[in-house]
Amino acid sequence: MIKNKQKLFVVSCIYVLLVSANTLYAKTERYSFDVSLWGIRVGELVYSIKQTSDDYDISGVLRSKGFARVVTKYKFLAQTQGKVSNSKYYPSSYSEKSDTGRRKEEKSIVYHKMIPKITSAKAPKPHWAQPKSQKGTVDPMTAIHLVMGDRIEKALCTQKINLFDGARRIEIILSKINIQKNSAQCRGDYIRQDGYTDEEMKEGKIFPFTINYIKQNEIYAVESLEIKALRGRTKFTRR
Numbered sequence: 001m002i003k004n005k006q007k008l009f010v011v012s013c014i015y016v017l018l019v020s021a022n023t024l025y026a027k028t029e030r031y032s033f034d035v036s037l038w039g040i041r042v043g044e045l046v047y048s049i050k051q052t053s054d055d056y057d058i059s060g061v062l063r064s065k066g067f068a069r070v071v072t073k074y075k076f077l078a079q080t081q082g083k084v085s086n087s088k089y090y091p092s093s094y095s096e097k098s099d100t101g102r103r104k105e106e107k108s109i110v111y112h113k114m115i116p117k118i119t120s121a122k123a124p125k126p127h128w129a130q131p132k133s134q135k136g137t138v139d140p141m142t143a144i145h146l147v148m149g150d151r152i153e154k155a156l157c158t159q160k161i162n163l164f165d166g167a168r169r170i171e172i173i174l175s176k177i178n179i180q181k182n183s184a185q186c187r188g189d190y191i192r193q194d195g196y197t198d199e200e201m202k203e204g205k206i207f208p209f210t211i212n213y214i215k216q217n218e219i220y221a222v223e224s225l226e227i228k229a230l231r232g233r234t235k236f237t238r239r
Contacts, residue, residue: 026052031148033225033236034065041066043074045236049145056089057081058141073101080141082111087155089146090114094139107166109139118166128167129195137164147172147188147211148236150221153179156213157186168195174211184213184220190227204230 028050035043047060059079064072076098082091094109107120115135118124138146143163157176162169174188190207192200209227213220225236 026050029150031145031222032239033148034239035062036235036237038232039235045144045148047141047144049149051084054084055082056084058145060141060144073099075099078139078141080139082142089138089142091139091142094141096140109166116164116166120166124167127195127197129164129169129193131164131166134162134164134169137162137169139163140165143172147174148222148225150219151213152218153184153220156184156220157211159188169193177210182215183223184215186211186213 028048030048031046033045034041035045043062043064043066045060045062047058049056049058051057057079058081060077062074062076064074076096078094078096080091080094082089082093084090090111091109092111096107098105105120105122107118107122109116109118111117113135116131116137116139118131138161140163143161146159146161156179157174159172159174161172163172164170171191171193172188173191174186177187178185188209188211190209192205207228209225211225212223214223215221221238222236223238227234
């Protein structure tokens with residue numbers, strides 16, 4: 001009996017050490033950006049990511065700020081969880097809530113064998129992309145971090161992301177422009193692929209953007225991102 005208790009104690013200690021080690025190596029990073037349209041502050045993007053060597057958890061909010069709150073109030077909350085393998089992110093679940101002041105909506109996505117399944121009170125529109133054909137895509141929150149997160153030099157400007165938000169599929173491609181000693185700049189394209197009406201595709205299919213990085217020790221951190229969007233030049237500036 002004593003030996004069995006000793007074995008149980010040893011096993012329990014090993015379990016606690018393993019769990020503690022996994023927690024010890026978990027790190028949380030926080031990112032905050034001001035959002036401006038034609039130089040006028042209209043909102044903010046704030047998100048945090050908690051990551052171990054195997055898992056990640058991201059939560060964020062995009063909301064109106066400054067002058068935009070006089071015209072319209074908007075709040076978008078999102079959270080995603082998933083696995084990390086060989087520096088690649090594989091979402092397992094995603095949820096979002098939006099509140100425009102006039103309308104509130106909720107949506108969730110779960111992934112089975114990398115294929116998304118949508119749960120939403122809103123009925124899908126005929127032109128939306130079919131979830132079953134979106135294997136290997138990532139959710140909006142994961143995509144935001146893949147674009148806006150800190151990176152080492154060898155992983156700089158190499159992102160190619162297929163994003164599916166539950167209705168539309170977008171491809172995001174970054175290419176290297178210029179890397180300096182203490183800074184870098186990358187060019188990217190935000191490409192509409194599926195889930196849009198013909199009229200929306202005529203309005204624009206490819207939206208170019210530029211990311212400016214600043215080097216901090218061995219890490220390149222996003223200083224700003226500027227994209228030519230339908231409503232005008234939109235800029236995300238890190239706080």
